[in-house]
Amino acid sequence: MKKFKILSLCMSLLVTSAIFIGCANNDKKTNVKKDTPKEINLTYVKAPLNVPSILEKKQNSFDNAFKKDDIKINWHEITSGPKQTQALASGDLQILHALGGTSAILAKANGVDLKIIGIYSRAPKAFMIISNNPDIKTAKDLKGKKIAGPKGTVLHQLLVGALEKNNLTSKDVNFINMGLPEGFAALNNKNVDAALLAGPVALKAIKNGGKIVANGEGIVDGTIVTAVSKTFLENHKDLVDKFKSTHKETLKFMKEHEEETLKKVSQEVGLTIEETKQMYKWYDFDITIKDKDIKELQKTQDFMIKNGLQDKKIDIKELISK
Structure with missing residues (x-):
């Protein structure tokens, strides 16, 4: 009878251990699923x-x-x-x-x-300052002019760098914060003297008669x-x-x-x-x-x-x- 009780106790412990191990394994599987992303955005x-x-x-x-x-x-x-x-x-x-x-x-x-x-x-060549104004040939000619472009970007950095190379600062121009499509339109409509443009929009501006005043070479990569x-x-x-x-x-x-x-x-x-x-x-x-x-x-x-x-x-x- 005593041996039977000991055997029963051992069996109970084995079953309990198996349950705990099974739960632990399930937890591990659950953690793996949680840790591995289902998607990358x-x-x-x-x-x-x-x-x-x-x-x-x-x-x-x-x-x-x-x-x-x-x-x-x-x-x-x-x-x-x-x-x-x-x-x-x-x-x-x-x-x-x-x-x-x-x-x-x-x-x-x-x-x-x-x-x-x-x-x-x-x-560097893809970022440009473009103007339709025949009087603007270099960045030095931008003094006192209206320039459209996106603030705090590579293009903005290009403008400031080009001005500094000609002993000017951003205070010497009237900078208008504007996205590329809006800047392109403003340049075409002659609402601004120059625009900061890049890529296909810049090529379109050049096709429409715009001239490159400066690009990023030697100024910004x-x-x-x-x-x-x-x-x-x-x-x-x-x-x-x-x-x-x-x-x-x-x-x-x-x-x-x-x-x-x-x-x-x-x-x-x-x-x-x-x-x-x-x-x-x-x-x-x-x-x-x-x-x-x-x-x-x-x-x-x-x-x-x-x-x-x-x-x-x-x-x-x-x-x-x-």
Whole structure:
């Protein structure tokens, strides 16, 4: 009888242990499901001429890469830098694929915990000051004139840099904060003397008789980056690595299939093949973060602080993922 009681007690303990182990296993499975994202949300910015993004969306590059992980890819056409970084901070976006260096720095200074994982592009020639006024030939001639453009951007930095090269400041011009389409229209309607334009809009302005007063060469590289939230990077480094490797495959495809690439891109941006080819030459899409890129971002930060667009200085190297 005593042996039977001991045997019953042992059986009860075994059953209880099995239940606890089963629960623990279920908890582990639940945690795995919670930790692995069901979807990745990233930005789609095709202008001025973001060739990699256009191809990656058209060819379902990321959809195919993350299919094995059962992760859905959602593209979001958000072109405003501040809106992109706000969505990253709230968790609505995980990857900002083509974010202006100015927006990345400003977001970090304002407490958004993001990390730059690569350079998206550099294109000093793609950013321009254009005028229809025959009296405006150089940036020196902009003194006292009305100039339209987006405040706190690469184009704004170009304007300030071009003025400084001619011993002028932003106080010497009448700067009007305006988006690219609005600036283009204002220039055509002769409501402004010059406009800060980039990409296809700049080419259209030139076709309409506009002249290039200055571009970014020797002034600003026009650094665009790819950024992720620090939390997403720490929790899902494997997914970030897969994203980067897929992006590199796109860059390789662009080099090996240039004609096919230009055809697809021209259709998306509404340019001819020749116009697309002309613009394509202006861009460097190398993802590698070089010392000169860090210096360029530091120069961008100096511009924003000097012009009252940023209060708190940050360590640019801390912004970059190691």
